Amino acid sequence: MLSSDSPAPGGGSVAALSGAMGAGLVSMVCNLTVGKKGYENVRENAEKTVTRSGSLGQDLIDYIDADTNAFNGVMAAFKMPKETDEQKAARSAAIQEGYKAAIRSPLNIAEACLEVMELADGMLGKGNSNALSDLGVGADMAYSGLKGAVMNVEINLPSIKDETFASDTAKKISSLENRGAVLAERIREYVKKGGQA
Structure with a gap:
């Protein structure tokens, strides 16, 4: 349970959930567009978008547990024996691999959240205008997920000894x-103006 005294699930899982809710709203807007009068010319775009947003939403739901498991892997590595030099080396290697997994997990979440935002951006002016604010909220939820996931990457980066991995990450x-x-600002401004670019 999120509010318990256990450190996992935590912020990374919440970031994934936020992104998944964003994807759900993008899907909803697409479903409110397909088959509606006046939106025949954007049907194909909405159908493609809903397929991808649905897939991303499921990925992000899966990442909720994956992030918890990655954190638990780090904790398990710290509990490994360290009596002999061999044990110390194995423990140190396991801790480094654990931290890399704990970075890859929120990195996957951040990438998926950005793609949800890109899908929302692609629906601007093409989705049901009655659901424009839903599209905006969906993009903002995905943006919150992205920022939260990045925060979780940043907190673990200083523990990485592999300089190339750390630098590339x-x-x-940053990208x-x-x-x-950029996407968050553009979408927010578009919604604020009621779809008037």
Whole structure:
């Protein structure tokens, strides 16, 4: 349970859930568009989008538990024996692999959340106008998920001894954050203006 005194599930799982809810709202807007009068010319786009948003939503639901499992892997590595040099080396290697898994998990979440935002952006002006605010909320939920996932990557990066892995990951999250910020602003402004670009 999230409010318990257990550290997992925690922020990474919540980030995944936030992204999944965003994907659900994008799917809802698509479903409110397909087959509706006046939206015949955007039907194909909405159908493609709902297929992908549904898939991303399921991935993000799966990432809720995956993130908890990744964290538990780090904790298990710390509990390994460290009496001999051999045990210490094995424990240290397991801790590093655990941290890498604990980084890959929220990185996957951040990437999926960005794609949800891209799908929302692609529906601007093409979705049912009565559901425009739902599209905006969906994008914002995905953006919250992206930011939360990035935070979880950043907290674990200093523990990584592999400098190439750390550097490459830092570049990835910077790019994800920047792209997400641009999309969030564009979508928010579009919704605020009621679809008047």
